[in-house]
Amino acid sequence: PGSPLMGTPGEVLAEEGTAVITESMAQRLFGSPTPVGETITVASSRTATALPYTIGSVVADVEQPQHLTPQIWIHSPGFQEQSLLFKGVSFVSYAKLQEGQTTEYLSESIRQLYEQVDYHEAGVAISLEDWRAKKTSSWELVPLADIHFYGGGAWEFADMNDPVKVKAFLGIGIAILLLALFNFVNLQTALAARRSLEVGIRKTMGSSRSQLVVQFLAESVVMALFAAGIGLALAEGLALLMERYLHIRMWQSMWQQPFIILLTLGYALLVGLIAGWYPAIYLARFRPLSVMKSQARKTSRRWGVREALLTSQFVIASMLILGVLIIQSQIRHLHQVDVGFDREHTVVLKDIYDLSEEQRQTLVGELEQYSWVNSAVPLGYQPGDGSTGSTSLRTAELPEDQVFLTVEGEAGFLETLGFQWLAGRPFRASYDSAGIQEVVVNAAAARAFAKSPEEMVGTLLTNEYNQKLVVGVVDNFVIENYQDQAMPTYLAAPQYSFVIQHLVLSVAQVSPQEIQSVLAAEYAKFTDEPADVVYVEDNFAALLAKEEELLRAITLFGTIAIGLAMLGLFGLSAFYAGQETQEVGIRKILGASILQILSQLSKRYVGPIMLSLLVGTPLAYWLGQRWIEGYVYQTSISAWILLMAAGVCFVMAGAAISLNTWRAASTNPVDSLRSE
Structure with missing residues (x-):
């Protein structure tokens, strides 16, 4: 719990029948933040009982991520005496090790x-x-610190981070830092060449090589640290943009994390040293006589550091462009996947567990009177939001246990949801005289026992406690996410009434407003609780929320990275265009057209860009294919995606160099050769 505002939580919960609540829950239930001494009643859908609890403490709400984020803590009478044999997944036990224990x-x-x-x-x-x-x-x-990133097992109910998303952000962040570093080194090197005359004069006046190196390094480091300071000042505001656009919340201010500040300044220092070192060594080697004759200003046609850095920039840019296109293609494919039943015309009235069985049947009858309601059935499973549990079953032919997911609901839910039949018939809710329950299984269950759907019908599944007769087989369907392979699953009537938590309706084409108003009005006849209506289509869209966020993140940061690459190319093209004005003037006097000059000036960029595509495309294809392999429902990376990525790179490069090359090609030869 958060910090106590009233009472001591540990002392309060030492007694049975007591409760601790958060400040927000106190305000919600009592309209007051000080309800100590008041009583709340907690109903159990499993035991159909309601017990009173006396509030003994109020704690502050916790905003930072926690493994559990309850708003009410209770000490239930008799809880400690419950059988340890209960193998449910509704409880978590915490153990704090003593020092020295493993x-x-x-x-x-x-x-x-x-x-x-x-x-x-x-x-x-x-x-x-x-x-x-x-x-x-x-x-x-499971170590508590590992759950947020790696999960706590098959039935973990805490919110977990997505490792793929974290790694993608880390990769994009490194890519942007590298692009910025390459840009800085490139532009520092290009600008340093213009200072060759200064270097020659300083050497003539007695400056040593080490003094020149220190000067260039100091200038570069100061510039990098100044830029880092501006970046730190802007970071706090950009965090709000990330929270709104990418749903990434910064739980601590950057100024409360000295490690981040030191890391940023350390990176800036490293960038300054790297960016300043090459120009410093390059210029410090100049001979004063050569500099005075302007030999240092001649443009080399050979590949050098600038071309290598330019190629590296476009390798990163091409990988990001292709990555965005691959993720877009996969997400578009997932939105069109056949999930195994009708999700477009299915509505769920959630959390009806406070209704009795008789009330549920009455509600079903009332709703089916509406012409647009095809059918309605109580269900323990919300499509697109997980199963109702799991168990282990085996057959006489294969005695090895096979884990089955369970989907439980009243008779008729298979028809209501529109499952795709492969063999057999729906189950009946009643047990036979031998206590055998009828179940329907999915295709994965038949495959697990090496049987065809027709052969699976009539199979008896058993464990130490139950016997289940397979009467039908349906096609595999998406239960919880798009990443996991379809597990063996059986669908049956519930063994316990508390399993039923939702009401599923198959509806015709009708406005969402009418559905909401009718369900709210009918549900209000049985309870004061508000009707919580969700559309199954929205549940499946929510399954792709992390993928959509990943796409937005890569698109946003990829755009930044591509902008940095274009900025670097623009600066480099400006430098080269300035170096070649005299050559352009001579060519124009000799009769070259503007298009010929543009072609000549652009040739130096074709090689690096082509090489970057040859390197970046296979890498991006490999990474994209590995990401796609994490899904059961996979798209293919088509040739047009690769061609589109290459086309975007060339258009991007053309846009970056066109202005400077056009300006150089359009220069009047008289102006460029006047000093010759």
């Missing part, structure tokens, strides 16, 4: 305790060795 020691201790309690409470009539071989439940220890 996670390996704790893991072994828990394993022994878990095995002892689980085996004896199960009451199974088999040996411990056989039980170990067949047991279907397990546990794992």
Whole structure:
């Protein structure tokens, strides 16, 4: 919890029947931030009971990311006495190790305790060795600090970061820093050549080589540090832009993170030294006599540092352009994927677990009176938002346990959602005289047992506690995300009424406003809670939210990187155009046209750009293919995407150099040769 505002949370929760709430929840429930002594009632959908809890403490709301972000903490009566055999995923246990203890020691201790309690409470009539071989439940220890990035297991409910997104941001950040570094080195080198006369005079007046090197390095470092200071001043404001555009929230001000400031200044110092070192060494080698004869101003036709840096810039730019196009293509493909049922005409009334079974059936009957409601059925699963649980099952032919996801709902939900049938029929809600439950499985389940859909019908699935008869097979469908392979899944009627949490409706074409108003009015007949209506199409769109954010990030920062590459090329073209004004004047006097001169001036850029495409395109293709392989539903990187990326690079380069080359080609020869 956050810092206590009233009462001491630890002391309060030591007693049963007590509660600690956040300041915002206190304001919401009581209209006051000081409700100590008041009573709240917490209802359990699993046990169909409601228990009172006395508020003993109020804590501040926590804005920074936490593993758990509850607004109410309660000490439930009898909770400690509940059976340790309950293998649900609704609870998390925290353990703080004493100094000197290792996670390996704790893991072994828990394993022994878990095995002892689980085996004896199960009451199974088999040996411990056989039980170990067949047991279907397990546990794992996860460092709390690792959960945000790596997750805490299959049933982790905390918000996690996306490693792909973090790595993409890191890669783009490094790319932008490299582009800025290459630009600075290139322009410093180009500008240094114009100071050759100054170098010659200073050497003639007695300046040593080391003095010149120190001077150029100092100038470069001061400029880089000055730029870093401006960047730090702008960073705080740009953080707001990132939060709004990329949904990346900066939980701490940059000025509260000295490491970031020191890292920025250190990078600026490094850039200054690198950018100043080559020009310093280059100019310090000039001989005064050669400089006075202007030999240092001649433009070399050979490839050098500037051309190598220019090529590196366009390698990065071409990779970013191709990356944006590949991500756009994959996301467009995911939006068009067949998820295995009708998602376009399906609406969910969420969180109806406070209604009794009789009330649910009455609500279904009322809603089906509307002409635009094709059917309505209570369901424990919200399409596009995960399954209702998991279990392990096996067959007589294959005794090895197979993990199954479970999707539970009342009879008729397969028809309501429009699943695609491969074999068999829908399940019946009732059990037969032998206690066998009818289930429908997906194609992945049939494949797991090496059977065709037709062969899977009639298969008996068993574990230590249940028997399930497969009566039908449907095609695979998207349960939770687009990245995971379809797991074996069975669909059946719920064993417990508390599993039912939502009402799913198949609707005809009708306005969202009418759907919302009708569901709100009908739901209000049974409860005071507001109706929470969601569209299944929106659930699946939300599954792609991280991909959309990644695309926006790469597009935004890629645009910045491409702008830096164009800026560097523009500066370099201005330098070369200025160096070749006399050559251009002579060519024009000898009869060369403007187009011929433009072609001649642009030739030096074709080689670096072509080489950058030859290097950057395969790298971007490889990275893009690896990213696409993280999805079950994959698009292909077509040739037109590669051609479009190459075309954008050439257009970008042409736009950057055209102004300076045109200006040089259009210069009056009289002006450029007047001093000769």
